[in-house]
Amino acid sequence: MKPDQAPTVAEMARHAKVAMGDATNTVKNMKRYGALCKVRERRVPYRNRPVFEYAPADMVDQSAGFVDLAQVFNVWAN
Template structure:
C-alpha cells in the first residue's frame, strides 16, 4: 500500500486546525491553510470524502460565490488510531460517519 501523500496529510491537519463548533472550513480555506493549490485541494478532498475521512456537515453562504459552499469536517474515523482499541472502532463506518449510540 502507498504511503499517505503530503497534500492529504496537510489537508487533514488543516481541517482539524480550522474546525470550530460553529463553522468548518471550505475548500478555499483548507487550501490556504495547507498551502496547496485549489485544484490539488479539491481533488484530494474528494478522495478524502470517498475514504470516509472528511464529511460535509453543512453549507455556508460566502461573499465570493452566489450559491452556498460546503464546509468540510473530519469524521470520527480520521482521528482514530490503531492503538485506540476495538471499542473505539466499533461505531465507525468506512463509508459514512455514524452518530454514536446512546
C-alpha cells in the same frame, strides 16, 4: 474563521498553502474513502451558491449531525 464554522475547501487550501485544484481533489478523495464529510453549507462572498463545510468523519456524530468544532480546530491548528 469563527468557532461555529468548519472549514471550506478554499479555506483548507489557503491554510495548507496548496493550489485550489489540489485541495479539491484531496477533499474528494478523502470524502470517497470516508475520512471527511460535509457538515453544513455556508454562504460566502466569492460564490453565488453556498459552499460546503467539512470535518473529519470521526469527529461528526452522524445521528445528530453534531460536530465538535473545538476539537476540529485543535487538530487542524497542529
